[in-house]
Amino acid sequence: NAGVIQTPRHKVTGKGQEATLWCEPISGHSAVFWYRQTIVQGLEFLTYFRNQAPIDDSGMPKERFSAQMPNQSHSTLKIQSTQPQDSAVYLCASSPGTGGTEVFFGKGTRLTVV
């Protein structure tokens, strides 16, 4: 079990460019979460899927962020027209269920917008 796999580990984009982050959850896990980690905000919820269906995207900045889960083995987080304030570590996590179970995090993608 390789755990949750996130690629790339580091990404540098120019302001206004698009960034796509990839996540492969642990096989058999039904829930996939995206969080953003910054020093100031800590672990900030963005969105999550259950059985590939989007359930809650209340943490997503609506205009430029989107997430998809086209199949059970991967999810993507896309940020259009990146801004310097989008610089953060984006963490994907998966769990066997939602709510009262441990979530397993990937190592994250460090996005730097210059």
Add this chain to the structure above:
Amino acid sequence: GEQVEQLPSILRVQEGSSASINCTYENSASNYFPWYKQEPGENPKLIIDIRSNMERKQTQGLIVLLDKKAKRFSLHITDTQPGDSAMYFCAASANSGTYQRFGTGTKLQVVP
């Protein structure tokens, strides 16, 4: 009304002493309270958790306490060692198919 507050943000303790981190939550439906440890460059990993049917849980030098009435829970690390230095996050969630809401983290530094 679903925030999780965590204090302190930075905690510096002497090796061998105890460290305590406190969290409060707002959602009365919360019934699962995990704690995660994140070492530099690594992903957060679960170290201990407690459910609402318990008030106290202990494992390997870690104690968690839960006060449902006050909507407060805490992590206590006894006999701290340099390897305990890390970021610690508390979280809260409900069984009703929601996500875990995290506190803003505590940076624990154990000094010799």
